[in-house]
Amino acid sequence: MKRALPMLAATAVFIAPTLAQARQVTFETTLKAYGGNEAYVALYLLDGAGKYKGTLWMAGDKTKYYRHLSDWTRASGGRLAEVDGITGASVGSGKTLKITVDIADALINAGYKIHVDTSVEDGMDNPSEVVAPLDASASRKPIAGDGYVKSFKVTF
Amino acid sequence: MLRRLHSVAGLALALLLVAIAATGVGLSLQPAVDRLAAPAIAPGVSVAALAKAVAARHQRVDAIRVSGGGAVTVSFNDGAGKQVEIVDPRTGAGLGAYRPSETFRWLADMHRSLLMGDSGRIAVALSALGLLALSLTGAVMLARSLGGAGALLRPVRGGAARRWHGELGRLALAGLLLSALTGTFLSATTFGLLPGAENPAPAVAAKGGPAAPVGRLAGLAAVDVADLERLTFPARNDPTDVFTLRQSRGEAVVDPSTGRILAFTPTSTMDRIGRLANALHTGRFSWAFALFLGLSTAAAPVLGATGFLMWRRRRATPRVIAPAPTADADTVILVGSEGGSTWGFAQTLSRALSEAGQRVSLAAMDDIDNAHLRAQKLVILAATYGDGDAPASAKKFLEKLGGLERRIPVAVLGFGDRTFPSFCGYAERVVAALDAQGWPRLIAPKRIDRQSAQEFAQWGRDLGAALGCALTLEHVAEPPKTNAFALVGRETYGEAVGAPVAILRFASPGNAPRFEAGDLVGIVPPGSAMPRFYSLVSSRRDGVLEICVRLQPGGLCSTWLHSLKAGEQIEAFIRDNPSFRPVEGRAPLILIGAGAGIAPLAGFVRANDSERPMHLYWGGRSAASDFLYEHELAERLAQRRLTSLRTAFSRHPADAAYVQDRVADDAHRLRVLIRAEAQILVCGGRDMARAVAETIEAVVRPLGLDLATLKSNGRYLEDVY
Known part of the structure; x- marks a missing residue:
């Protein structure tokens, strides 16, 4: 089963004043068939200097486990307001998390990086197991993570 | 009220709790299994030494973790993707890949959410609350029925279901209470119902100096592996990244170049409580404790089943048998019954009185009102609950008694168990209250031991004498299922001294129920519906049913038994007599x-x-x-x-x-x-x-x-x- 999560709300950071100045960007995270509990997955954006810009999506709704997404926690300060309205179900072994976000043109090709943290109970914590540029040239090129992410693909 | 709560919660939750308890029992084995799978941590090895040994074997180490059960795992990447291995906590040697058990994972998922996500988690949370209520109400009820909190360790008496329920419940109480309490707490944490758990960690970066050998870092050398929860290594490509070292008391950030502790965040109180609840619920810190919890939990299904049997028996007892309207009755029988058996006696009495031409009305003691006092006399049949407490249908009786307008002659019959310290204690309180308020006595109060039909019949004769009519009370509690036993042997003693006693041996058929020495056999003589009870000398495994029967002058049953010839059969049934049996053990x-x-x-x-x-x-x-x-x-x-x-x-x-x-x-x-x-x-x-x-x-x-x-x-x- 493919997971297609509707991406309605995004934090104001990503949305340009008018839609004409924004682009729909799709993020597809496919997990390996690691065969354990469902994974918590956080997608978030850091700028070129490594400064936190905002969270794109949080897959996993039990906040007590967020501490295991350690890079996300450190970057965002672990504030729950950061994932308010952009939280969904955790992602099962071998499943795909697909989200679409309207992202302001100003953020694209501007040195921003997408980070993916994953964590599985009784398994591994993988901070920043994927780091991909928010760059149109990287569109549709899958990247593998070294933890649970089999492939991560951004489509502009 | 308390019992109602106990029954309703128990019935509603029975199946859920059985599922949760069964998976809980399975999970209780995990710490023992884990303990066997991974070597134990021995104090004396520093985190720095372990990290050095592990780092020497791998290109990149991400983290060293110590599980709640004490297994040390390392996640590393040697170029073929991230892997996790178990390591020897003393040497840092790799012991092979770490694979969490699928079985325990499934059990945990079932235990926490019934494999149904959040709706399952809510059901489990409510079950935990329900179990908490069941444990508490059960403990209070058991203490009450045994005669107060100080009496909680007394032997439980009653039928098999009641004894199992009481004895097992008492043994499992501590484990069940702990599981329910910590389970409720964990559920509340899962749903974010408790205040935020963690102190925020400060964002600190290392100076960026060249990385020192991990074995020499002072901040890691100072901590023993026995106190470690997790050590996260800094990212290779980021010179400002740091070691984070998590212990139960807090999290330290260690500079990979200088080995100094850059920051320390103590564990918050809420977090400590959460960890304690988790440890106590899973028992992961001690496999023996986990097994204790598992054993306690294993009692839950048995408690559910015996509780259900007790509930069904209570429901099957008659509540209302009202032969005559209250208004024109000349005898009112008031019943104070706990389990329902006293209602049976009341019905027998009512039938006999009706046959003797009386108009009889029956009511619960709690329902007494002035209308009842228009009758000529009152007969009170009162059981006792626990150590002299009022039974279920008489809780308000003593309170109501003083407010009544008239006083009419009254006879009180108490039902109880002579083996309790306060035999018929409640009936005695009723008699004392009636005497104090000047109610005339119809006949002297009497007490019946363990539903003795003989004593009841004797009391009936006394009551009949006072009423001027012959009253024959043949009470049969429940027509029991009998087996046929054929006489195979007899020895008679005591004829010379005018007190003949026969030792009678009957062949015990293969389908006879289980019996042991000290149990009772109920024998129904021809021409009577009322069984007579005799203590058993033999057990079923002896293959014979052996009793001693003293010939009672004019006794229907003993005369008949004494005259039995070899090969003649009797119809008999077995009644457990658990209240008269040696305690287990070697005591004299x-x-x-x-x-x-x-x-x-x-x-x-x-x-x-x-x-x-x-x-x-x-x-x-x-x-x-x-x-x-x-x-x-x-x-x-x-x-x-x-x-x-x-x-x-x-x-x-x-x-x-x-x-x-x-x-x-x-x-x-x-x-x-x-x-x-x-x-x-x-x-x-x-x-x-x-x-x-x-x-x-x-x-x-x-x-x-x-x-x-x-x-x-x-x-x-x-x-x-």
Whole structure:
């Protein structure tokens, strides 16, 4: 089963004043068939200097486990307001998390990086197991993570 | 109210709790399995040393983690993707890939969410709350039924379901309470119902100096592996990244270049409580504790099943049997019943009174009002709950009594269990209240022991005499299922002294229910519906059903049994008599009886395979005529199944004595036995039992004991007829 999560709300950071100045960007995270509990997955954006810009999506709704997404926690300060309205179900072994976000043109090709943290109970914590540029040239090129992410693909 | 809550919660949650308990039992094995799978942590190895050994074997190490159960795992990447391995905590040597058990994962998922996500988690959370309520109400009810909080350790009496429910519930109480309490807490954390758990960690970066060998970092060398929860290594490509070292007391950030601790965030109080709850719920810190929790939890399904049986039995009992409208009745029967059996007696009485031409009305004691007092007389049948408390249908009776307008003649019949310290305690309180408020007595109050149909019939004759009519009360509690037993042997004693006693042996058919020495056999003589009960000498495995029957002058049943010929059959059923049985263990037994009361005592001796110390005191009339089991007892002494035998014969020409005289003679020896936790079992007629009780009371007084204490501890049991 493919997971297609509707991406309605995004934090104001990503949305340009008018839609004409924004682009729909799709993020597809496919997990390996690691065969354990469902994974918590956080997608978030850091700028070129490594400064936190905002969270794109949080897959996993039990906040007590967020501490295991350690890079996300450190970057965002672990504030729950950061994932308010952009939280969904955790992602099962071998499943795909697909989200679409309207992202302001100003953020694209501007040195921003997408980070993916994953964590599985009784398994591994993988901070920043994927780091991909928010760059149109990287569109549709899958990247593998070294933890649970089999492939991560951004489509502009 | 409390019982209602207990029943409703129990029934509603039964299936859920069985599922949660069953998976909980499975999970309780995990710490033991984990303990076997990974070597134990021994103190004396520093985190720095372990990290050095691990780092030497891998290109890149991400983290070292110590699981709650003490297994040390390392996640690393040697170029082929991230992997996790188990390591030896002493040497850092790799012990192979770490694979969490699929079975335990499934069990945990089932246990936490019934495999149904959040709706399942809510159901589990409610079950945890329900279990908490069940444990608490159950403990209070058990304490009440045994006679107060101080009596919680007394033996539980009653039918099989009730005993199992009480005994198991008591054993499992601590584990179930702990599981329910911590489970509720964990559920609340899962749903974010508790205040935020963690202190925020400060964002700190290293100076960016060249990385020092991990084995030399002071911040890591200072911590023992035994105190480690997690060590996260810095990212290779980021010189400002740091080691984070998590211990139960907090999280330290260590500079990979200088080894200095850059920041320390102590664990918040809420987080500590959460960790404690988790540890206590899973028992992961000790496999033995986890197994204790598992065993307690395993009791839950049995408690559910026995509780259900008790509930169904209660519901099956009649509540309303009202033959005549209250207004024109001339006799009102008021019933104070706990389990429902007293209603059965009331129905028998009502039927007999109706046959004698009376107009009878029946009501619960709680329902008493002025309309009832238009009748000419009141008959109160009152059971007792626990240690003298009001039974379920009489909770408000004493309160209501004072407010009534009239006083009419009243007869009180108490139902109870003589083995309880406060026999018919509630009926006695009712009598005292009636006397104090000036209610005239119709007949003297009487107490019925353990639903004795014989005593009830006797009381009926007294009541009939007072009413001027013959009242025959043939009470049959429940028509029991009987088996046919054929007479195979008989020995008759005591004819010469005018007290014939027959030892009767019947062949026990293969389909006979289980029975043991000390249980009762109910025998229904032809022409009567009322069973007579006799103590059993034998157990089913002996293949015979053996009883001692004293010929009662004019007794329907005993006359018939004495006249039975070999091969003739009787219809009989077995009734458990758990309240008259030796306690488990090796403590000495003091068996005291007279006449046919030797039956269960001889049975206990016969079954004494383990050669437990047993001392028998027995009284008869004449050694030459009614020395029951004389030869068998001599044989048992030789086999050491019987330790000592003391007899008394009331018609002995030179040394006439009763059994209580032998008990008094042996006071010193008995005190030694009682000090060694001996249990005393007394069987025989009421007069003998009273005399023995008085003698024993005097015997134990120098030990600072009294009969009531011995009785309430289950160390003085009586089977009296």
